[in-house]
Amino acid sequence: MKKVWLSYAWEDNKEQDVDFVAQELESYGLIVKLDRWNLQAGKRLWEQIENFIINKNECDAWLLYATTNSLGSEPCREEFAYALDRAINSRNSNFPVIGIFPSSIDYDLIPAAIRTRLFVSLNDSDWKERIKSATEGKSPNINKSLVSPYAIDFHSYTTNTKSFKIIEIRTRAGSWSPSFIGIPLAEKNKVQPGYKYGPKGVYNQGTMMTNCGECGSDDGKWWLMYASNEVSPSTSIYLMCQELPTKIGFGVHNGKPQFLHILK
Secondary structure (H helix, E strand, C coil), X not given: CCEEEEEEEHHHHCCCHHHHHHHHHHHCCXXXXXXXXXXXXXXXXXXXXXXXHHCCCCCCEEEEECCHHHHCCHHHHHHHHHHHHHHHHHCCCCCCEEEEECCCCCHHHCCHHHHCCCEEECCCCCHHHHHHHHHHCCCCCCCCCCCCCEEEXXXXXXXXXXXXXXXXXXXXXXXXXXEEEEEEHHHHHHHCCEEEEEECCCCCCCCCCCCCEEEECCCCCEEEEEECCCECCCEEEEEEECCCCXXXXXXXXXXXXXXXXXXX
């Protein structure tokens, strides 16, 4: 098991947030040693960490729990930069120095040596894997989520007399032509649907529609709106609503592919 040192400002562990990070990393297969430091007490950071950084038997990586508390003053940032430089020079340029960020932080507060190396956000569900793999000198084993073949965006638009909720749909690749969009027929009066086509992201304009129409589906469950117009990665179909439907269907009219997307 690889051994890491986790340095942090004592202010950041008053509610055991750092203890939790250490606990999670240990459950993930690392040996974690905690090093609390307080620059305001006048003891330099490098003097506190020098032994375990230089000694290869003491650690395989150095983790820095970085917050506004730890990087919020010029003396702190200078001492951090100094310690980072000494740590890298005393080991080598491949020595893992990893910044852990529990929340967003002003980019200017991040030491340059961390900006050019790995820094991990605790908002990332794979943060433990990223730290462990970097410590072991491996590529992270990240399970990529499946990306749908279509993109959906939501807008609102107000005229002098009405306000609309707008659902924008486009394909990520290929095209749908002729194309359609549909809502449950039972929701038609509540939703009061309208539709148009236009450039991606331009919901307040529309292009001329050809061979267009509206009708109920053969099974009586859907209200369908269709046209010969193409939906592509750069051209969207827009559904205008008074209220959002619970689900929408869309794709190639009387063909494939067709999709169902649940909204509520």
